[in-house]
Amino acid sequence: MMRGTMRAQARRQRGEDPESGVALVMVLGMMLVGAIIMVTLASVTIFNAQNTLETRVEMRARASADAGIDLALANLEGKKYEDLHDICAYDSFVVNNDQVAVSYRFTLADGSSISSPACIDASNVVTALRVESTATTDNNVLTGETVSQTVAAVFNPTLPDALLDKAIFSEGSIDLRNGTELQASGDDDSGNSLEDAHVYSNGGINCQTREIVDGKFIAAHGDVNLQNDCKISSDVWASGSVRQQATGSVIEGNIYAASATNDAVHLQNGGIRVKGSVLTNGSFFMANAARVDGTVFARTGTIGLQNSGGVIGGSAYAEGNIDLAQGRVDRDVYSRSGAISGNSGSSVGGTARAAGTIGDPPSVTGTRMPNNGGVAFSNPPNPAVAFPSAVGYPTEIQPPPREQMPRLSLGLDGYPATVSEEMGKWIAQGWNVVTTTDCTGNAPRNFINNLTWSDPTMVIFQCGAAVKFDGPNLELGNDLAMVSHTGFDLKNDSWFRSTDASQTRSMFMIVPSDAPGVSWVSAGSGQTRPVCSTERNIAINKFGVESVETMFYTPCTLHIQNGTISPTAGQMYAGKVELQNAVEMQMASLPIPSLATTVPNTSDLMDMRLLSRFDVYGS
Numbered sequence: 001m002m003r004g005t006m007r008a009q010a011r012r013q014r015g016e017d018p019e020s021g022v023a024l025v026m027v028l029g030m031m032l033v034g035a036i037i038m039v040t041l042a043s044v045t046i047f048n049a050q051n052t053l054e055t056r057v058e059m060r061a062r063a064s065a066d067a068g069i070d071l072a073l074a075n076l077e078g079k080k081y082e083d084l085h086d087i088c089a090y091d092s093f094v095v096n097n098d099q100v101a102v103s104y105r106f107t108l109a110d111g112s113s114i115s116s117p118a119c120i121d122a123s124n125v126v127t128a129l130r131v132e133s134t135a136t137t138d139n140n141v142l143t144g145e146t147v148s149q150t151v152a153a154v155f156n157p158t159l160p161d162a163l164l165d166k167a168i169f170s171e172g173s174i175d176l177r178n179g180t181e182l183q184a185s186g187d188d189d190s191g192n193s194l195e196d197a198h199v200y201s202n203g204g205i206n207c208q209t210r211e212i213v214d215g216k217f218i219a220a221h222g223d224v225n226l227q228n229d230c231k232i233s234s235d236v237w238a239s240g241s242v243r244q245q246a247t248g249s250v251i252e253g254n255i256y257a258a259s260a261t262n263d264a265v266h267l268q269n270g271g272i273r274v275k276g277s278v279l280t281n282g283s284f285f286m287a288n289a290a291r292v293d294g295t296v297f298a299r300t301g302t303i304g305l306q307n308s309g310g311v312i313g314g315s316a317y318a319e320g321n322i323d324l325a326q327g328r329v330d331r332d333v334y335s336r337s338g339a340i341s342g343n344s345g346s347s348v349g350g351t352a353r354a355a356g357t358i359g360d361p362p363s364v365t366g367t368r369m370p371n372n373g374g375v376a377f378s379n380p381p382n383p384a385v386a387f388p389s390a391v392g393y394p395t396e397i398q399p400p401p402r403e404q405m406p407r408l409s410l411g412l413d414g415y416p417a418t419v420s421e422e423m424g425k426w427i428a429q430g431w432n433v434v435t436t437t438d439c440t441g442n443a444p445r446n447f448i449n450n451l452t453w454s455d456p457t458m459v460i461f462q463c464g465a466a467v468k469f470d471g472p473n474l475e476l477g478n479d480l481a482m483v484s485h486t487g488f489d490l491k492n493d494s495w496f497r498s499t500d501a502s503q504t505r506s507m508f509m510i511v512p513s514d515a516p517g518v519s520w521v522s523a524g525s526g527q528t529r530p531v532c533s534t535e536r537n538i539a540i541n542k543f544g545v546e547s548v549e550t551m552f553y554t555p556c557t558l559h560i561q562n563g564t565i566s567p568t569a570g571q572m573y574a575g576k577v578e579l580q581n582a583v584e585m586q587m588a589s590l591p592i593p594s595l596a597t598t599v600p601n602t603s604d605l606m607d608m609r610l611l612s613r614f615d616v617y618g619s
Contacts, residue, residue, distance in 0.1 A: 061135045061149035062615070064098040068133025069153045069613060072102060076155065081125050082602040088119035098135040105130040109599050125599060129155040129608065132616065150616040158607040162595035164406060164571060166200045167215060167587040171405045171529050171555070172576040173203035173222065176211045176230075178563070179582035184214040184233075185589070195234045197587040201577075202402060202529065204240065207232075215587070216253070220402045223259075226251075235276070237391075239399030242280075244290070247271035254279065256391050258399040260300055267292070270308065277314060277385065281397045284318075286310040286327070295331070295381040299397060302338065305346075315350065315382045317394075324348070324362050331382045332366070336375045350382065404527045406573065406595060408553050409514035410483060412460060422594035429593040431456045431481065439463035439484075445472040453477025453499070456506075461486075466537070474507075475499050476548060481508035485515040487554065490540045493565055498547035505547065506590050511536045511554035518555050530555035530575050544568070551590040 075087045084106075091102050104116040107128035114120050134150040167182050168174060182197040197215035199205060204222025207213070207230035216234040217224055223240035226232070226249045235253035236242055242257045245268045254276035257264045264282030267274070267290040277294030278284060283301030286292070288308050295314035296303055302320040305312075305327030315331040316322055322335045324342035332350040333340055340354045342362030352358050353369040377394040380386060392398040411420025416435070419427065427433065432455040436447050439461050451457055456479035461467045467484045471492040474480070477499045482488070488509055498505045513520070517534030536556040544565030551571050552558050558574035563581035569588040 057137055057147045058149060060096055061098055061137050061147050062151065064095040064100050064135035065133045065149045065151040067095045068093075068100045068102045068135070069131060069151055072104075072131045072133070072153070073155075073608075073610065076129075076606065076608040079606055079608075080603055081157075081600060081606055082122040084124075084126055084129075084606065085120050085122060088116050091116060095135065098137050100133060100135045102131060102133045105132075123602060125602060126157065126606070128157075128611075131155070151613070152616050153613040154611045155608045156611045157600070158609055159596045160600050160604040160607070161591035162593070162597070163589040163591055164573065164595075165196070165198065165589065166573070167197040167571055167585065168199045168577055169403075169405065169571075169573045170201045170203065170575070170577040172201070174199060174201045174205045174577045174579075176205070176207045176213075176579050176583075177209055177581060179210045180563070180579050181212045181582070181584045182214060183212075183584075183586040185587040193233065197585075198234075200403060202405070202523075203576075204238075218400045220400045237400045241265065241282070244268065244272045244274075249273075251275065254294070254387070256280075256387075256397060256400075257282070258397050262301065264298075264301065267310070277381070277387075279387065279391060279393050279397050283320075286312075294385065295383075297377070297381070297393065297397075299377075299395075309346065314385075315378065317377050317381070321356075322354075332378070334375050334377065336377070340370075402523065402525065402527060404523075405530065405555070405575070406592075407513040407520065407528075408510060408573075408592060408595060410510075410512045410594060411514065412483070412485070412512065415460070425593040425596055426458060426481070429456075431458050431479075431593070433458045433460065435460045435462055437462050439465070439467045441468070442470070444469055445474060448472075448480065448482075449475050451477070456480070458483060460484075466535075466539075469494060471495075473497070476505040476507060479506040481510060483508075483510045483512065485512065485536070487511055487535060487537045487556070488539070490543065492541055494540065494543040495565070496543065496545045496548045496550065501547050503547065504549060506551070507545075507548050508551045508553070508590065508592075509538055510551075511538065511556065513555050515555070520555075532556040532575060538574070549588045549590060551592070 093100050106114045106120050106126045109125040109127055132152045137147045184193045184195050184197050186194055188194055195215050200218045202220050205217050205219045205224045207226045209228040211230045214233045217232055217236040219238040221239050224236050224238045224242045226244045228246040229248035231250045233252045236251055237256040239258050241259040241264045242255050243266045247269045248271045251274045255274055255278045257280040260281040262283045264280040265278050265284045267286040270289040272290040274292045278292055279297045281299045284296050284298045284303045287306040289310055291311045293313040296312050296316050298318040300319045303316050303318045303322045305325045309326035312329045316329045316333045319336050321338035322333055322340045324346040326343050326345045328347045330349040333348045333352045335354040337355045339356035340352055341359040344361055346362035348362050348364045351366040352364045353372050353375055355373050358368050358370040379394040387393045410422050438447055444467055458481040461484040463486050466487040466489040469490045473495045475497055496507050515536050519531050520528040521531055523529040538552055538554045538558045540560045542562040545568045549569045553573045555575045557576045558572055559578045561580050563583045567584045569586040
């Protein structure tokens with residue numbers, strides 16, 4: 001015990017504390033832990049800084065790659081298929097100091113594909129386009145490496161809308177009566193009327209009593225008769241004759257009449273005016289101070305100005321005799337095989353040249369050249385004007401080419417068990433299809449007005465007779481297509497209204513071209529025409545619209561008895577069109593899904609839509 005105490009005292013005398021070693025060990029341990037923590041914190045800080053920088057660089061690179069997709073999207077705007085190859089030039093650029101490379105892969109209509117740097121040409125029709133945009137940064141300051149990000153997008157073109165270009169199309173004759181007015185769809189960029197409310201017939205056209213048409217009259221297999229203030233803002237072109245028989249009838253354009261008869265073009269009364277020229281294979285007759293502002297050409301016939309005379313503001317060219325009576329021609333008068341004559345007061349403002357004699361009168365301002373064989377028709381005429389080559393001047397005047405009536409078939413025989421290709425196109429365009437067998441009384445109207453209007457809706461009426469409406473007053477919450485194999489019969493006044501006046505709806509009334517009782521027979525030149533063995537007509541007493549555009553289609557007869565209550569807009573296509581009283585309609589072309597082609601023309605707008613957009617990893 002004494003020795004232990006003495007050793008302790010000795011240690012204290014040397015300054016040694018038995019607990020100091022433990023404390024030292026503890027201090028050293030704490031310093032080591034702190035050092036580890038500091039090193040860890042430093043490492044974490046450095047890692048986080050590096051990771052944050054790399055993330056920021058990657059995000060920047062992705063944004064730069066996105067810019068390549070945005071550029072491609074901008075370059076697709078407003079392009080036609082034939083212009084799509086232009087985008088291949090946009091294959092590299094710099095964004096945010098990043099190098100961006102853009103590549104393209106085109107899928108063509110024949111199923112093949114072409115990838116850049118090779119490119120398509122103007123003849124290719126593209127059905128899909130994949131764009132890849134890769135952005136590459138400069139060297140990372142921490143890693144010394146570049147960062148790349150790739151973004152891809154797939155674009156699909158929307159098939160061009162199937163738009164018909166006539167305000168009225170009739171496979172047979174057309175009767176316009178009692179104040180019908182057809183207005184153009186609008187104005188061009190210069191504020192001039194588009195004059196596109198065209199009236200086309202594969203028969204003849206009768207225009208009676210104050211009609212106004214802001215477009216062309218085309219009668220591919222018949223005559224055109226204009227009476228009582230019919231006003232046409234463009235050309236009149238007929239395979240037969242053209243007659244203007246009442247005061248106030250005005251044609252703003254030209255008359256082309258392929259008829260070779262002695263009365264091919266007949267302008268009967270004063271106040272009649274043709275502001276363009278008159279070209280015909282037959283003879284031309286004008287009386288009672290009518291007027292043609294341009295040239296009159298009678299390729300095989302004669303020219304006669306009778307009674308109170310008339311005025312031809314251009315030249316007069318004829319194969320046979322030219323009799324000016326008391327009339328006036330402001331430019332040249334040529335008769336290839338006949339004579340030129342006139343009464344007191346008649347005059348020629350230019351040269352008079354004839355194979356036979358030239359009387360006195362008429363007075364001639366220019367040179368008289370009687371008994372002058374070999375007279376050639378002037379091309380261009382005096383004054384110079386260019387006619388469409390299809391018309392044929394200065395040789396034989398051609399009839400207008402026949403146009404096929406569009407065949408709006410729907411293939412409903414097996415519906416709904418079988419969906420035809422035509423119906424599939426409507427469905428693909430977002431149309432909901434419903435059927436009903438309620439076809440009389442108030443049932444058709446109530447069925448439509450009670451529809452759920454989340455989508456455009458096609459209503460197929462499955463009826464044994466025409467669908468009957470008695471003043472329907474239809475309320476359209478979206479676009480509506482009414483379809484019946486047996487036609488439509490609308491009594492009293494009918495209103496078609498949009499439930500939202502700010503939203504213009506489309507309303508179709510369709511008797512399909514493949515309805516029972518309708519056959520299509522040859523019309524020559526590979527075309528067909530409809531024959532209705534059983535009536536499949538659309539009969540309307542009187543109708544009006546509010547924010548609704550209408551399309552009436554039947555291969556049989558469209559008959560509108562008492563005109564329109566309000567101004568309307570739309571189109572009419574039928575086997576025969578009868579407008580008995582004042583119809584006021586503005587041309588408005590409604591897209592018809594089942595007529596859309598699966599392969600567009602190269603001159604069509606692509607209307608490319610973004611289908612998908614995604615990051616590409618591992619590239």
